[in-house]
Amino acid sequence: xxxxxxxxxxxxxxxxxxxxxxxxxxxxxxxxxxxxxxxxxxxxxxxxxxxxxxxxxxxxxxxxxxxxxxxxxxxxxxxxxxxxxxxxxxxxxxxxxxxxxxxxxxxxxxxxxxxxxxxxxxxxxxxxxxxxxxxxxxxxxxxxxxxxxxxxxxxxxxxxxxxxxxxxxxxxxxxxxxxxxxxxxxxxxxxxxxxxxxxxxxxxxxxxxxxxxxxxxxxxxxxxxxxxx
Amino acid sequence: xxxxxxxxxxxxxxxxxxxxxxxxxxxxxxxxxxxxxxxxxxxxxxxxxxxxxxxxxxxxxxxxxxxxxxxxxxxxxxxxxxxxxxxxxxxxxxxxxxxxxxxxxxxxxxxxxxxxxxxxxxxxxxxxxxxxxxxxxxxxxxxxxxxxxxxxxxxxxxxxxxxxxxxxxxxxxxxxxxxxxxxxxxxxxxxxxxxxxxxxxxxxxxxxxxxxxxxxxxxxxxxxxxxxx
Numbered sequence: 001x002x003x004x005x006x007x008x009x010x011x012x013x014x015x016x017x018x019x020x021x022x023x024x025x026x027x028x029x030x031x032x033x034x035x036x037x038x039x040x041x042x043x044x045x046x047x048x049x050x051x052x053x054x055x056x057x058x059x060x061x062x063x064x065x066x067x068x069x070x071x072x073x074x075x076x077x078x079x080x081x082x083x084x085x086x087x088x089x090x091x092x093x094x095x096x097x098x099x100x101x102x103x104x105x106x107x108x109x110x111x112x113x114x115x116x117x118x119x120x121x122x123x124x125x126x127x128x129x130x131x132x133x134x135x136x137x138x139x140x141x142x143x144x145x146x147x148x149x150x151x152x153x154x155x156x157x158x159x160x161x162x163x164x165x166x167x168x169x170x171x172x173x174x175x176x177x178x179x180x181x182x183x184x185x186x187x188x189x190x191x192x193x194x195x196x197x198x199x200x201x202x203x204x205x206x207x208x209x210x211x212x213x214x215x216x217x218x219x220x221x222x223x224x225x226x227x228x229x
Numbered sequence: 230x231x232x233x234x235x236x237x238x239x240x241x242x243x244x245x246x247x248x249x250x251x252x253x254x255x256x257x258x259x260x261x262x263x264x265x266x267x268x269x270x271x272x273x274x275x276x277x278x279x280x281x282x283x284x285x286x287x288x289x290x291x292x293x294x295x296x297x298x299x300x301x302x303x304x305x306x307x308x309x310x311x312x313x314x315x316x317x318x319x320x321x322x323x324x325x326x327x328x329x330x331x332x333x334x335x336x337x338x339x340x341x342x343x344x345x346x347x348x349x350x351x352x353x354x355x356x357x358x359x360x361x362x363x364x365x366x367x368x369x370x371x372x373x374x375x376x377x378x379x380x381x382x383x384x385x386x387x388x389x390x391x392x393x394x395x396x397x398x399x400x401x402x403x404x405x406x407x408x409x410x411x412x413x414x415x416x417x418x419x420x421x422x423x424x425x426x427x428x429x430x431x432x433x434x435x436x437x438x439x440x441x442x443x444x445x446x447x448x449x450x451x452x453x454x455x456x457x458x
Binding site: 047048049050075076077078080099101128129130131132133136149151152153155156158159160161162174176177180181 | 277278309328358359378389409
């Protein structure tokens with residue numbers, strides 16, 4: 001039963017590896033440039049509907065007291081999230097990827113330019129909802145925060161390994177709905193640890209506020225690291 | 230605020246369009262061949278953790294009384310789903326895509342060969358959990374059943390247009406948890422209809438059984454169409 005597809009031609013694989021390695025080299029330059037400019041760049045990644053915008057709304061309300069923040073909302077289509085963020089009085093742009101399933105360093109760079117970095121301490125990118133492709137393309141962010149919503153199940157780190165390997169930190173969201181789902185925190189932690197032995201893991205609910213304080217403390221620490229770099 | 234990325238070079242777009250159009254032409258041949266052989270090929274697509282395996286388990290229990298069924302479980306890694314399906318006494322193979330975020334016609338074809346079609350009426354492909362990329366690549370299936378889990382939110386058809394355009398039918402899953410989520414069936418329907426004016430839409434819960442009968446009636450009808458083609 002261990003069928004493995006050998007369908008991808010060697011050429012396809014080479015092109016893909018070349019694209020991602022060139023992408024990731026340029027993203028590293030972008031990251032270093034942002035750190036030189038003392039700008040903390042945070043990349044939020046997760047499945048569709050796992051609560052990126054809701055958690056973002058919750059943490060923005062607190063972070064904007066201490067920092068000047070800009071937000072990049074990446075979507076294939078629609079601008080519902082950008083309108084939500086704009087309503088908080090935070091600088092935001094909507095990027096439409098016109099079908100693309102991930103954000104490259106170049107798309108990231110153009111979005112940062114369109115946003116304007118002159119007066120910002122923190123930029124938050126809400127990536128396309130996709131637990132696969134965005135993990136392959138380094139955006140130049142100093143921190144990759146990966147969200148796993150409780151309704152998705154505790155086995156997801158086993159099935160989507162690269163996303164959890166690429167995580168600087170993991171947040172399990174929507175913990176308030178635990179009573180109606182079969183989800184084990186212990187199993188989730190165990191499965192995350194198989195992919196990533198060291199990333200901090202937070203259990204949060206934007207609704208009840210569980211874990212939000214701990215996540216904010218972590219983010220404050222990461223922002224300070226960039227400020228003091 | 231209508232920032233649109235112009236970062237993809239014309240070359241990249243051309244390559245991509247060429248790949249998908251060649252893929253989809255070959256997939257059409259595969260679809261016609263399967264219909265000639267009276268085999269109904271069903272492609273399940275959705276976000277990670279939206280309940281593909283759970284719904285599949287529920288419908289298999291009924292469908293296997295009338296049909297000889299084979300299942301292809303596609304995952305980037307792990308074989309938890311294949312083990313679940315095997316425990317039902319249904320023929321199953323696990324395909325590992327080794328990082329790939331979608332199933333091409335060729336991967337589909339190789340998986341069908343590895344499964345063996347001699348004694349089957351129905352083949353069900355559980356695609357990679359991804360609401361973006363799998364919609365671009367026709368697998369040769371006669372029917373694309375797209376799942377949207379209630380916890381993901383009623384706005385997802387707006388953000389992931391192609392998946393809902395590619396759907397032969399849409400199933401909203403996990404309806405039993407409605408009391409703890411802010412989800413409107415009317416809005417979901419309205420948003421699905423913006424992308425797809427004609428696909429049947431089912432509201433199901435594998436836990437309570439809501440809508441499963443209606444979905445099975447639809448699938449029986451689609452299987453009959455192929456048998457009588």
